[in-house]
Amino acid sequence: MTLVAVSKTVPAETLVAGVAAGLDLLGENRVQEAEGKRPRVPGARWQLVGPLQSNKVRRALATFEAIQTVDSLALARRIGRQAMEDGRTVPVLLQVNVDRDPAKAGYVPEALIAELPELVAVEGLRVDGLMTVGRLVATAEEARPTFAALRALSDGLRADEPRLGRGLSMGMSDDFEVAVEEGATIVRLGRVLFGERPAA
Numbered sequence: 557m558t559l560v561a562v563s564k565t566v567p568a569e570t571l572v573a574g575v576a577a578g579l580d581l582l583g584e585n586r587v588q589e590a591e592g593k594r595p596r597v598p599g600a601r602w603q604l605v606g607p608l609q610s611n612k613v614r615r616a617l618a619t620f621e622a623i624q625t626v627d628s629l630a631l632a633r634r635i636g637r638q639a640m641e642d643g644r645t646v647p648v649l650l651q652v653n654v655d656r657d658p659a660k661a662g663y664v665p666e667a668l669i670a671e672l673p674e675l676v677a678v679e680g681l682r683v684d685g686l687m688t689v690g691r692l693v694a695t696a697e698e699a700r701p702t703f704a705a706l707r708a709l710s711d712g713l714r715a716d717e718p719r720l721g722r723g724l725s726m727g728m729s730d731d732f733e734v735a736v737e738e739g740a741t742i743v744r745l746g747r748v749l750f751g752e753r754p755a756a
C-alpha cells in the first residue's frame with residue numbers, strides 16, 4: 557500500500573514536519589504550487605494528482621516523479637516524448653471517470669478500452685495502473701461501487717493487456733477504508749493528515 561499525502565494548500569513548513577514524521581510521497585494538484593514548494597521540502601518525492609495541460613508537461617516532469625492523471629492519448633504521447641528527451645521512463649496512471657460524472661476528468665471506461673493498446677505502447681511511459689476520483693457522496697459506503705468498478709475494469713483490461721500495471725489509486729480522506737477493502741494499492745489522503753483546507 558502506497559500513501560500519497562496530498563499537500564495542496566499546505567504550506568512548505570508543515571510539509572517539512574510531515575517529511576520528518578515519515579511522509580515521503582507528496583501529491584499536488586497544480587504544477588506551479590508544487591514547483592514553489594519543492595525546493596523548500598527536501599527529501600520529499602512528488603506526484604501530480606491533478607489535471608495536466610500539454611503545455612505544462614515539461615515543467616511537470618521537472619517536478620514530479622509520476623503523473624497519476626493521464627486521460628488522453630495526446631497527453632500520454634506528450635509526456636512520453638518529454639521523458640525520452642529527458643532520458644527517463646515516467647510512471648503514469650490512467651485516470652478513469654468511473655461514475656461518468658460530466659464534471660470530472662478521466663476516461664470513460666469504453667474510451668479507455670479503445671485507447672489502451674496505444675497508451676501502453678507509448679515510449680517513455682510505464683503505465684502502472686488506473687486512478688479515479690470518486691463522486692462526492694454522503695457516506696463512504698456509497699463510494700464502494702465506484703471502487704469496485706475500477707477494480708473490475710483493471711482486472712478485465714489486464715487479462716488482455718499485461719502491459720497495464722496492477723496499480724489502483726483510489727480513496728481519499730472520507731472513503732479510503734472502503735477503497736482499501738476494494739483493492740486500492742495507492743490512497744491519496746489530504747485532510748485526514750493535514751486538516752481541513754481553506755475554502756477555495
Ligand SMILES: *Cc1c(COP(=O)(O)O)cnc(C)c1O
Pocket residue numbers: 562564585605606689728729730744745746747748
Ligand atoms: C485533494 C485531493 C485528494 C485528497 O483529498 P482529501 O479529501 O483531502 O483526502 C486526493 N486526490 C485528489 C485528486 C485530490 O484533488
